[in-house]
Amino acid sequence: MVTRRRVLRTGLTAAAAVSGTAAALSPMLAASDRNPAAATPGAVEAALGPPGEPPQDDEGSSAPLFDEVYRNRRIQGFASDAEAGLDVFVDGRPLQLMRRVDGSWISVANHFQPFLTPLATARGAVDAIGRADLSLTNAGHHH
Amino acid sequence: MYTRKNQRNLTSDQRTRFVKAVLEVKRLGRYDKYVSLHSRYFAADGESGLRVAHMAPTFFPWHRHFLIVFERELQLIDPGVSIPYWDWTRDSSASSKLWADDFMGGNGRSSDGQVMTGPFAYRNGGWPIVFGVTEERYLTRNLGRPDRPLKLPSAAELTGALAIATYDTAPWNSSPHTQGFRNRIEGWTVSDKAGGYLHNRVHQWVGGHMIGASSPNDPVFWLHHAFIDLIWVRWQRQHRTSRYLPDRPLGAKDPQHGRVISSNEPMPPFGVKPSAVFDHRHYYQYEEN
Numbered sequence: 001m002v003t004r005r006r007v008l009r010t011g012l013t014a015a016a017a018v019s020g021t022a023a024a025l026s027p028m029l030a031a032s033d034r035n036p037a038a039a040t041p042g043a044v045e046a047a048l049g050p051p052g053e054p055p056q057d058d059e060g061s062s063a064p065l066f067d068e069v070y071r072n073r074r075i076q077g078f079a080s081d082a083e084a085g086l087d088v089f090v091d092g093r094p095l096q097l098m099r100r101v102d103g104s105w106i107s108v109a110n111h112f113q114p115f116l117t118p119l120a121t122a123r124g125a126v127d128a129i130g131r132a133d134l135s136l137t138n139a140g141h142h143h
Numbered sequence: 144m145y146t147r148k149n150q151r152n153l154t155s156d157q158r159t160r161f162v163k164a165v166l167e168v169k170r171l172g173r174y175d176k177y178v179s180l181h182s183r184y185f186a187a188d189g190e191s192g193l194r195v196a197h198m199a200p201t202f203f204p205w206h207r208h209f210l211i212v213f214e215r216e217l218q219l220i221d222p223g224v225s226i227p228y229w230d231w232t233r234d235s236s237a238s239s240k241l242w243a244d245d246f247m248g249g250n251g252r253s254s255d256g257q258v259m260t261g262p263f264a265y266r267n268g269g270w271p272i273v274f275g276v277t278e279e280r281y282l283t284r285n286l287g288r289p290d291r292p293l294k295l296p297s298a299a300e301l302t303g304a305l306a307i308a309t310y311d312t313a314p315w316n317s318s319p320h321t322q323g324f325r326n327r328i329e330g331w332t333v334s335d336k337a338g339g340y341l342h343n344r345v346h347q348w349v350g351g352h353m354i355g356a357s358s359p360n361d362p363v364f365w366l367h368h369a370f371i372d373l374i375w376v377r378w379q380r381q382h383r384t385s386r387y388l389p390d391r392p393l394g395a396k397d398p399q400h401g402r403v404i405s406s407n408e409p410m411p412p413f414g415v416k417p418s419a420v421f422d423h424r425h426y427y428q429y430e431e432n
């Protein structure tokens with residue numbers, strides 16, 4: 001069985017590849033390509049297996065899970081001991097993520113739409129908030 | 144006892160009075176607690192802890208009570224006001240009178256999603272956003288999500304969900320294994336592409352604030368959830384022998400023990416049991432047409 005760690009690794013490689021490409025694209029092109037991986041339950045389960053413990057970064061806690069510029073916003077994810085298992089930032093401001101039982105994710109910016117990966121969730125948040133800054137104090141989750 | 148009406152049947156006077164009461168609750172500083180409360184009680188099922196508002200059987204009773212509390216607040220301002228409902232299977236277009244300037248106001252502009260018309264437009268002074276996902280102070284919408292167009296759920300989709308006789312099933316969450324009426328209506332069970340998402344898709348169709356943690360910032364939230372509430376009423380009528388589940392507290396060995404509320408356990412933050420709101424007729428009735 002594929003472990004979550006492996007999947008995150010794979011996701012990370014893919015993310016690096018995508019971010020390299022995305023950096024070369026104009027924001028308009030990125031905007032036209034905004035079809036965030038909407039989660040289908042079966043696909044999530046196939047990809048991730050049953051939900052387990054949150055992802056660990058076994059190469060030290062400071063290495064980002066992802067770090068890219070998407071539509072002119074810097075999005076970063078780090079493993080953490082937060083309940084969701086990671087901390088995600090948009091231009092340095094925290095984006096609160098929540099994990100669904102099938103392994104998919106939602107964020108405060110997209111409360112009713114699951115995404116397959118934290119990276120897709122962060123991109124989906126940028127799609128939703130446009131150029132606005134995330135609030136530092138408001139609309140937080142109950143943790 | 145008062146009556147909740149289909150928003151399409153409100154008189155011009157009724158539309159104006161509803162809007163005025165909502166604006167007055169806001170002006171008095173009593174609106175924004177509903178926004179933050181709805182956000183705080185949104186817990187997800189892949190994490191630990193109790194879920195009441197979403198991804199849980201209490202989705203219907205929790206929101207019913209939430210609406211009743213807000214409606215009482217409106218009625219302190221104007222006793223003749225109640226929350227109208229938006230039947231999105233019928234009024235499914237961005238040109239519906241729902242979005243007229245004397246009621247919910249219009250769509251957001253394309254540059255930043257800002258709603259520019261109607262009583263809830265920031266520039267009209269009465270509707271600053273206090274608890275938002277972002278720092279923006281103005282209400283936003285993106286009706287129909289034009290870049291990846293969405294359609295509101297059809298009457299047939301709703302009928303299909305209403306035909307499910309079982310209220311909810313273990314594991315009482317949002318997973319596809321949770322069969323039953325509640326999870327189908329809430330809308331986590333089928334993918335975007337496959338055309339699921341009843342309640343959830345309506346949030347997404349409106350866009351802007353309605354898709355985020357602070358969705359009650361858009362007053363159409365109440366009209367959407369009043370229809371969700373009416374859907375529960377219709378389901379009860381259609382399945383007289385069905386009842387809310389789980390009807391007993393889950394045992395200590397149940398993986399969902401402590402995470403899900405049964406009929407007679409209190410729902411935070413209200414302390415009201417689901418069973419107290421099973422029959423809406425203790426509070427209001429619906430005018431259905």
Ligand SMILES: [Cu+2]
Pocket residue numbers: 342346368
């Ligand atoms: Cu809702």
